[in-house]
Amino acid sequence: INFTIMVVGQSGSGRSTFINTLCGQQVVDTSTSVLRPNDNSTAIDLQLRHEMVELEDDDGVKIQLNIIDTPGFGDSLDNSSNFDIIKDYICHQYDEILLEESRVRRNPRFKDGRIHCCLYFIQPSGHGLKEIDVEFMKQMGPLVNIIPVICKADSLTVEELKFNKKLIMDDINYYALPIYNFPFEEDDISDEDYQTNTYLRSLLPFSVIGSNDVYELDNKTIIRGRKYPWGMLDVEDPNISDFVILRNTLLISHLNDLKEYTHEILYERYRTETLSG
Amino acid sequence: INFTIMVVGQSGSGRSTFINTLCGQQVVDTSTSVLRPNDNSTAIDLQLRHEMVELEDDDGVKIQLNIIDTPGFGDSLDNSSNFDIIKDYICHQYDEILLEESRVRRNPRFKDGRIHCCLYFIQPSGHGLKEIDVEFMKQMGPLVNIIPVICKADSLTVEELKFNKKLIMDDINYYALPIYNFPFEEDDISDEDYQTNTYLRSLLPFSVIGSNDVYELDNKTIIRGRKYPWGMLDVEDPNISDFVILRNTLLISHLNDLKEYTHEILYERYRTETLSG
Numbered sequence: 441i442n443f444t445i446m447v448v449g450q451s452g453s454g455r456s457t458f459i460n461t462l463c464g465q466q467v468v469d470t471s472t473s474v475l476r477p478n479d480n481s482t483a484i485d486l487q488l489r490h491e492m493v494e495l496e497d498d499d500g501v502k503i504q505l506n507i508i509d510t511p512g513f514g515d516s517l518d519n520s521s522n523f524d525i526i527k528d529y530i531c532h533q534y535d536e537i538l539l540e541e542s543r544v545r546r547n548p549r550f551k552d553g554r555i556h557c558c559l560y561f562i563q564p565s566g567h568g569l570k571e572i573d574v575e576f577m578k579q580m581g582p583l584v585n586i587i588p589v590i591c592k593a594d595s596l597t598v599e600e601l602k603f604n605k606k607l608i609m610d611d612i613n614y615y616a617l618p619i620y621n622f623p624f625e626e627d628d629i630s631d632e633d634y635q636t637n638t639y640l641r642s643l644l645p646f647s648v649i650g651s652n653d654v655y656e657l658d659n660k661t662i663i664r665g666r667k668y669p670w671g672m673l674d675v676e677d678p679n680i681s682d683f684v685i686l687r688n689t690l691l692i693s694h695l696n697d698l699k700e701y702t703h704e705i706l707y708e709r710y711r712t713e714t715l716s717g
Numbered sequence: 718i719n720f721t722i723m724v725v726g727q728s729g730s731g732r733s734t735f736i737n738t739l740c741g742q743q744v745v746d747t748s749t750s751v752l753r754p755n756d757n758s759t760a761i762d763l764q765l766r767h768e769m770v771e772l773e774d775d776d777g778v779k780i781q782l783n784i785i786d787t788p789g790f791g792d793s794l795d796n797s798s799n800f801d802i803i804k805d806y807i808c809h810q811y812d813e814i815l816l817e818e819s820r821v822r823r824n825p826r827f828k829d830g831r832i833h834c835c836l837y838f839i840q841p842s843g844h845g846l847k848e849i850d851v852e853f854m855k856q857m858g859p860l861v862n863i864i865p866v867i868c869k870a871d872s873l874t875v876e877e878l879k880f881n882k883k884l885i886m887d888d889i890n891y892y893a894l895p896i897y898n899f900p901f902e903e904d905d906i907s908d909e910d911y912q913t914n915t916y917l918r919s920l921l922p923f924s925v926i927g928s929n930d931v932y933e934l935d936n937k938t939i940i941r942g943r944k945y946p947w948g949m950l951d952v953e954d955p956n957i958s959d960f961v962i963l964r965n966t967l968l969i970s971h972l973n974d975l976k977e978y979t980h981e982i983l984y985e986r987y988r989t990e991t992l993s994g
């Protein structure tokens with residue numbers, strides 16, 4: 441199974457750590473320093489970094505997970521050109537499909553590079569969305585499934601997390617931002633799936649905590665965690681973040697939904713708009 | 718005693734909470750939502766918010782603390798105009814002094830509005846300084862005493878805090894950023910002050926944790942703290958942040974140093990440059 445996700449967020453959002461935590465292995469080297477500002481050309485403000493990981497679930501099903509990281513996003517003094525690089529990449533994948541569909545002789549080794557899900561990392565400011573968040577979701581939402589994520593959720597108390605989720609969703613609704621909110625056909629869904637999708641919608645934006653460190657607890661269990669002087673946390677503890685739910689949603693329960701929605705709705709819309717000129 | 722500090726940082730850095738923590742009282746309402754992006758005019762990207770607090774130290778010495786907060790800083794898609802508003806304000810205070818000094822009849826009720834210290838809140842990204850950090854310190858450093866601060870230090874493990882401090886100081890040195898690094902006259906300083914200043918220099922950037930919440934511990938002591946599911950922390954615990962040291966430095970040990978440096982060095986340089994045309 442081929443699945444492609446893009447992870448977008450400012451440096452220090454914890455994107456690389458999240459990728460490693462999601463895959464349960466070192467995929468990205470989090471210590472590789474981002475380019476120093478003004479080091480070379482100030483025109484290079486965003487780079488797309490590709491990683492590929494083969495994951496296997498409990499039933500032996502293999503997933504080839506393609507991850508696109510975005511170091512440099514939102515890190516410049518003027519970030520207005522960030523989006524073009526991402527938009528061009530997304531549209532380029534759609535163009536490749538368009539070309540391939542119109543060929544008489546199909547290329548048997550054609551690789552579908554479309555992004556099935558874009559995780560957008562929001563820094564919990566306590567004040568809702570910033571301009572860059574609103575603009576990104578407004579411009580990219582029509583092209584790719586965006587799932588908003590609150591990063592570094594361990595910097596929030598229980599009340600702050602609730603408050604930040606509410607403020608962010610209020611803004612998402614206020615600006616009518618086209619995020620992926622687990623849509624379904626009202627008349628064509630099982631009760632169970634209806635429950636699941638409604639529940640997932642209620643959790644948005646998902647809160648995540650990531651870590652590259654593994655610890656052995658007193659009872660000999662191994663956890664991926666963060667160790668503070670005032671306490672230790674397990675990133676997979678469902679009581680303190682939605683990480684486990686998000687991982688399950690992306691790689692198991694909604695992998696196909698996300699791929700279908702990309703192909704049947706988002707790509708279809710792009711195809712129609714492009715062909716009608 | 719009159720003392721003026723400016724607090725600069727993106728929304729969500731914890732500026733308001735820090736101000737309340739510093740003063741030990743509710744000075745700023747942290748729940749007042751910042752303007753929604755694009756709500757009114759996108760030209761208003763930074764507001765200067767003035768607060769005044771009267772503090773009294775253990776010896777009964779009264780300090781009139783003037784605090785200038787900067788909601789909106791670094792929150793826009795394009796932040797290149799942020800600095801002008803701050804630069805204009807700082808220079809305007811110097812201009813006022815210049816005018817007052819040149820008057821034949823002095824105004825007995827003249828109020829000195831110069832900023833004695835600017836706390837610059839850096840988000841710990843794990844990758845050193847961002848372009849906005851470098852540019853701010855480069856442009857404002859010659860006009861005002863800048864003390865760099867790592868905000869929300871409770872989102873960092875002990876190793877991460879050390880690592881972030883190192884990366885940030887490496888960048889400050891690499892770009893030769895003119896921060897206030899506790900300067901002193903080599904041949905005109907007591908051993909004790911030499912020790913103190915060298916020690917404070919070694920702590921830069923200061924790490925801070927702030928909180929609006931107060932808790933009563935089992936042993937009946939009251940602390941200003943942050944309560945997480947995995948543990949409770951006391952923001953005044955010197956082992957986990959430099960907050961207490963920073964407060965002491967600003968309001969007691971280095972209050973006069975900062976005022977003198979502002980008047981004798983920074984204002985003097987501005988005066989010379991302005992009068993020579």
Ligand SMILES: Nc1nc2c(ncn2[C@@H]2O[C@H](COP(=O)(O)OP(=O)(O)O)[C@@H](O)[C@H]2O)c(=O)[nH]1
Nearest residue numbers: 451452453454455456457470592649650843872
């Ligand atoms: N508090 C906290 N820190 C995190 C988390 N994830 C990553 N970090 C730390 O944040 C810093 C930057 O992480 P990194 O993954 O490199 O972020 P990126 O620049 O977005 O790729 C590192 O010091 C990480 O250890 C998290 O969930 N919570």
Ligand SMILES: Nc1nc2c(ncn2[C@@H]2O[C@H](COP(=O)(O)OP(=O)(O)O)[C@@H](O)[C@H]2O)c(=O)[nH]1
Nearest residue numbers: 566595728729730731732733734747869926927
């Ligand atoms: N983890 C952590 N959160 C903080 C800290 N200080 C403030 N906050 C939280 O960050 C959010 C924004 O704080 P605020 O003071 O309004 O930030 P401002 O926008 O810079 O003025 C609020 O939810 C605060 O409770 C801190 O030291 N650590």
